Amino acid sequence: MTSVHLIHPGYVREDGHVGSSITLVRDGDALIVADPGLVASRGLILEPLAALGVSAEAVTHVFLSHHHPDHTVNIALFPNAEIVDFWARYRDDCGSITTATAGG
Numbered sequence: 001m002t003s004v005h006l007i008h009p010g011y012v013r014e015d016g017h018v019g020s021s022i023t024l025v026r027d028g029d030a031l032i033v034a035d036p037g038l039v040a041s042r043g044l045i046l047e048p049l050a051a052l053g054v055s056a057e058a059v060t061h062v063f064l065s066h067h068h069p070d071h072t073v074n075i076a077l078f079p080n081a082e083i084v085d086f087w088a089r090y091r092d093d094c095g096s097i098t099t100a101t102a103g104g
Contacts, residue, residue: 002027007048008039019044020070024052025063032061033081036074045074 003026010021020037022045031054039045046056059078064071064085075083083090090096 005048005052007033007052008044018070024049024054030061031059032063033059033078034063035065035071036062036077037068037070038073042074042077045077 005024005026006021007024008019008022011017011019017040018038020035020039022036022039023034025032025034033045033049036045049056049059056077057080059081062075062078062081062083064075064083066086075081088095
């Protein structure tokens, strides 16, 4: 069964601080973190994951809705994850463009 957990609620404050909405999706063996962007402290990502029984090393995928820093700045917290965005999948130094982009 698929489950979705909000691990960090996004915000925009009058003092200029901006925090990203970050989500964990569990689907079978996949542990997917969506848009691991801006937070006041990396612990605000890692601690809620740990409370759900998920280590950073166990995350299998990071999904990026787009490439703005407020969605991407904490990708490196997940060293074993495949990175998936709207046009390709990446692992280490290898990226592959999906057929949707290549073929229209």
